[in-house]
Amino acid sequence: MKANRASGTAIVLIVIGALMLTGMFAPLLGRLLGLLFPIIMIALGYYGIKRGRVVIGTIILAIGILSLLAKLSWIIGPILGIALVIFGISLLKGKRGSYRS
Template sequence: MKRNTGFAALLIAFGALILFNKLGFHLGHIVGSVMGLIIPVIMVGLGYLGIKNGNKLGWIIAGIGIIILVSKLASWIIILLAIGLIGYGVSMLKGRTAQR
């Protein structure tokens, strides 16, 4: 087997999943949400490869992938930001009481 055979099979599988979903053969909520995250990650990876090889189109692909990924993960990013703010506030309060 050639070295790109596995990658080609993976691309075919992802394409088939997307096609089945668009044709109405839904494979469940979990598969759809995972595919919604995998495609932007693949776009960022392909964009990185394009940037590394000196292709200007790589910046566009990576940028679109990052925008899609950030929009999909926005709720998790906000939750992590809130936890960070709470932790920072608590550490500031502990620092003030220790100085008295």
């Protein structure tokens, strides 16, 4: 049996999938793979749009973006809170400065 690049990739994907299903990855590596899948979906959606498959590309891109946002929600919430506090402080400073001029 002659091995080529496609069969090698297929074997790697099968092994990674089997390890993911059995839960043998460390928690950190599992989280990284959890982030990798939405990023791959975003890339495939973008590639699909560039190749002219706009409908399926947009669907895959949207699913990837929503999945990535869900995975990163633990950091997006605090960042949004910090941004709102900074924006509110800048608005207060702007009002106070406009009365003096």
